[in-house]
Amino acid sequence: MASELSRRRRRAPDRPGNVSNDYRSAVSTANAVLPAGSKTFTITATDVANNSTTQSGFSVTVDNTAPTASDIQTTNVSAGTSGLAETWDTMVFTFAEPIDPSSIVSGWNGTSRTVTLRINNGGSSNDTVSVYDSADTTQLPLGSVNLGRKDYTGANIGFTNSTMVMSGSMITVTLGTASSAPTTAANTGSMIWTPSVTATDRGGNACSTTARTETGTADKDF
Numbered sequence: 001m002a003s004e005l006s007r008r009r010r011r012a013p014d015r016p017g018n019v020s021n022d023y024r025s026a027v028s029t030a031n032a033v034l035p036a037g038s039k040t041f042t043i044t045a046t047d048v049a050n051n052s053t054t055q056s057g058f059s060v061t062v063d064n065t066a067p068t069a070s071d072i073q074t075t076n077v078s079a080g081t082s083g084l085a086e087t088w089d090t091m092v093f094t095f096a097e098p099i100d101p102s103s104i105v106s107g108w109n110g111t112s113r114t115v116t117l118r119i120n121n122g123g124s125s126n127d128t129v130s131v132y133d134s135a136d137t138t139q140l141p142l143g144s145v146n147l148g149r150k151d152y153t154g155a156n157i158g159f160t161n162s163t164m165v166m167s168g169s170m171i172t173v174t175l176g177t178a179s180s181a182p183t184t185a186a187n188t189g190s191m192i193w194t195p196s197v198t199a200t201d202r203g204g205n206a207c208s209t210t211a212r213t214e215t216g217t218a219d220k221d222f
């Protein structure tokens, strides 16, 4: 795998009026054999008369490791019904390392934003979850979650005005308003999350699509 230099963000100091600038370069592939870890580098500027100056003291992190799925969990809202997907229930996608939020939504910095969580009726197969944009038209590259059971819904449901926020290696989706009523799972199950290769870490390494089963004792989700 090619070594990738992590992209670095530069934020200008806040100016009067709280106008700030955020700039990032494209991913640079520095060297295919650089070992992972912190590396220092210098920048040399040369003018047309060949006068040059070199500035040291810069550093980057080389990341050669593809991100992977670590865990998938749900929570049930306080006083909610376990096994029933409801407003304020959550689904938590945990990666093995922080991923680049802008690989999930272009320009996203990880702060709370509106999305649509869909629970798809699997019919004779298990029900599944996928996450779409706020308009419920474009699927986000959070992959697909097999809910491990068939009785979370009998119809395709979209939870509009759901929210998505990133913290460390976790992306938490909090359910919004259901387009139709889901059903309550009659018993426990274990979810299986298959991530999307479109998600990347900050070094641009594509996520492994190896599926990950919910950790812990089988329980009712949502």
Ligand SMILES: [Ca+2]
Residues within 6 Å of the ligand: 063, 064, 065, 066, 067, 097, 201, 203, 205
């Ligand atoms: Ca990595």
Ligand SMILES: [Ca+2]
Residues within 6 Å of the ligand: 075, 076, 077, 080, 081, 082, 083, 084, 085, 086, 089, 222
């Ligand atoms: Ca619930």
Ligand SMILES: [Ca+2]
Residues within 6 Å of the ligand: 121, 122, 123, 126, 127, 150, 151, 152, 153, 154, 155
């Ligand atoms: Ca179903």
Ligand SMILES: [Ca+2]
Residues within 6 Å of the ligand: 188, 189, 190, 191, 214, 218, 219, 220, 221
């Ligand atoms: Ca479960």
